[in-house]
Amino acid sequence: MLTLLLVAILLIFAIQAIRARALITSALWLAGVSALSSVLFYSYGAHLVAVIELSVGAGLVTVLFVFAINIAGDDAIQAQSVPPWTLVTALVALFVLLLGWFVLGVPVVAPVSPVAEAPLSVILWQARGLDLMVQVVLIFSGVLGLLGLLAEAEAPLKGSMAAEVAARRDREMQTLDSQILQIEDVRK
């Protein structure tokens, strides 16, 4: 019962996140979604993931969003959405219906003899060790990508492109110079 209530509120928060006008409001509703899903994870027995979701999802990502909105500005875009609203709603409704029909008919078979599962640390580090390596690689590439993305200076152009760009700049400088000369002539 409590679970059903939590899921219902979760969905309401999510809808609010999409509907919000200002970006900051949207980010705050997203933080609420993260917090609620963290509680849900805990209630399903996933204690570790609940804690991580709370700190990363509700904490880190929200801070990042606020930071980005501060830099990028909070201009809410009021105009019409690009694909028509009716098409989008119809597609989403169709998708939800089909998925529901497909998924909810699946009978859940609990294991006949509940096998005593190994402790979490064993599963995490040994059985899914490769996943952890993938995560390390992901984090590393993410950091690299971020550094490249947020670099301020333009990267130097290579080879023939540099020559073309330089030639174009020279031509533009020349036209500018001749224009300046023309203006000076007129002034005289």
Place this chain on the structure above:
Amino acid sequence: MTLSPFTIALIGVIGLLGIGFYGLMISRNLIKIVVALQIMVKGALLGLVAAGNANGQIGLGQSMALTVIVADTIVAVMGIALGVQIRRRLGSLDVRDLSSLRG
């Protein structure tokens, strides 16, 4: 009608996915699109955890959910950084302005 915890979670998953798709298709602001993506990933996480719970293998479910959290956080970070850079270089976060194809 007694709903098993798994079915309740599935309703939540489907709902979050649907809301996420709606947000993806409707939003014109790049940052909003990242928010919609995040909502969809929360749905996926819920599905993983609930499946682990229903099957009795919650450890496996948590490991996979952990990987997904890491990946999705990096996606969010990259998306936000992209948004910031686009705002700086092109001056607008509106999706309609970000296409140079003449189709």
Place this chain on the structure above:
Amino acid sequence: MLTTLTLLTIGLPWLGAICILLVGDDHRRLLNILAASFAVLAGIAAVAALPLATSQAILLASLGGVFGDFTLIPDGLALSVAAIAAVVGSLAVIFAIDYMKHSQQLARFYALVLFFIGAMVGLAVSGSLLFTFLFWEITAFCSYALISFHNDDPRAVRGGIQALIMTQVGGIGLLAGALLVYAYFGNYQVNSLLEGFQAVPPGVLSLVAFGFLVAAAAKSAQVPFHAWLPDAMEAPTPVTALIHAATMVNAGVYLLARFYPAFAAVPGWRLSVMAVGVLSALLAGLLALTANDIKRVLAYSTISQLGYMVYAVGCGAIFAAQFHLFSHAIFKALLFLSAGAIITSIGTRDLMRMGGLRRPMPFVYAAFVIGSLGLVGLPIANGFFSKELILEGGLTEGPFAFYLLMLLGAGITALYTIRLLWMVFHGERRGPEPAHDGLPAMRVALGLLAFGTLTTWLLAGGFSRLLADTLPLHGIEAESTWALVQQVCLAPATWIALGVIALAFGIWFIRSKLTAPAETLRPLASAGFGLEELPRRIADWTDRAAVSLQITQSGQLNWNVVAIPLALIAILFVLLGFK
């Protein structure tokens, strides 16, 4: 050893293509060196493999039920075609060093050319029909990419699309044949069909036979699929020499020669093959008489000479066909590359603006004359021996009427060749001053090819022994070179042919009295007898369809995202349908 050499012949050009793409456009000298070395190495590997030819198939890799076994059949037929592709291809690459001196995107050019050479070799030596089809398609793609290399010229792009579409039509014939073979034998192996063709019901065998004929006709530009070759002249000349003399068009003749034992008994097949050959030889010859673009004349001449080869295969004279393929590759490449030298020197392809180039360009003139000797089929050049062998084979094996028509074709060949020679090199200068008489790299390629034209007929004996030893099913008899020379020189057919050629030369010199028939022929021929209109329409239609589909590429993120739920809904429908 043989496996290694064959794999090197395929792999070296492909490795070269990758290296060239990695080097990029900025280091032109390095690109030239890389391209030439990889091509020449592949040529050496191919020639080194020739003495080791065997009729046994070599299993490379067993890829399971669906794809079958990837085998090689390194017999004389396959290795000779591969050697021609590699050697003439390397000469074209050497020529391109000077021809493409001022061109942009050199890396893309060389990479595509090398990729092409490797794919052609793979096509020839592959023993599995599925992989033959794969290599067939790769050559079709490379030819499209190379023909439309100057992709800001709409004519070049249209020529490329035409070539692609028409050879794809042929590809369908090949695929249909391959699938039928798989259905009846359970595998794609070439040897299965060659050895077990009697087990296939006659109707199905006919389908396979005519499917392969369509594929060969489309690839070798035979009537009615010939229209793409003249319009493909927009390609840079080394590409033209490569595709249209040395490699791609030979694939069709190779296909017919390879499967001749299996299809010879199919009713009507041999006659159809001969008819296709005769029609192409005559029609293209007439078209060459009235064309005014030097490369177009050579293109029609290629179609005509391929008609001779196809006619020979239809008669069962496999050795004659392959020998002519070998000779033709050399003298046609020589002619095309000489034309390329002329084009870069004068700056135009129009015959009306040439003339009197004999004095300023003696080297190119000599090369062109030697190539013409081969094309017309005069003694001392390799074309003489191969063409006379074909005519003899036609006289003994085929309908007499066809033989007469091919004799007429030989006369027409002589006529348009001397017309070409005269309009370019003799008479008064009608156009610009030539800038050079063949740049150094060009001269190397031309010299080697000219030497080849004059001497490769000496290899005839060895070649016939190679084919006879490694092709047990084709009924070829090995003869020594001297026996072949005697046979050709003493046969009455040869003297008749030489007489027809002399008659043709005579007609040229009294041409001013023959304006009436020429004027009736000219407008028909200039329009290509109407057969070239359809492919042009198809190419234009493809272009317009592509433009109208642009609207789906809006670039708007939201519309792109809409595609995702659409796909998911489709998948869910399918999954629910299976429940």
